[in-house]
Amino acid sequence: MKLGDVTRTALACVRIFNGALGLFAAGKMAKSLGGELGEDKRFVYPARMFGIRTLVLGVDLLTLKPSRRVLRQAVLIHATDTAAAFYAGRSGELPAKAAKLTTIVSAVNTGLAVVSLVAAEKDS
16 A cells, blocks of 8 residues: 555544544533533534534545545645644633644644645656
8 A cells, every 4th residue: 555545544534533523422522622511502513514524525535536636625624724723722712732632633634634645746
């Protein structure tokens, strides 16, 4: 298996796991980010939106022939997620521990996306 295929598959698996978590277990996701839903269920709707988007993107990476467009979008999406997580930590929108975790996960995803894109371009 080529490096690009390995990184693309790993990214797809991370996306599918995180997407399913957001879609089907928003409460657990909120807890892992340092919050309790309690009576306030406002987190559930955006978590499910995040979940389905992420789940579909992960399945696409596994089932579609990897195009440069899809891989470039993966870099953009995960780099933006990384920046958003970092900003959320710096601005206090997320607790420090949750911001660190989400920044690291998003940065790893960005790295996987970059390696997948570079490998796909070399293979073309």
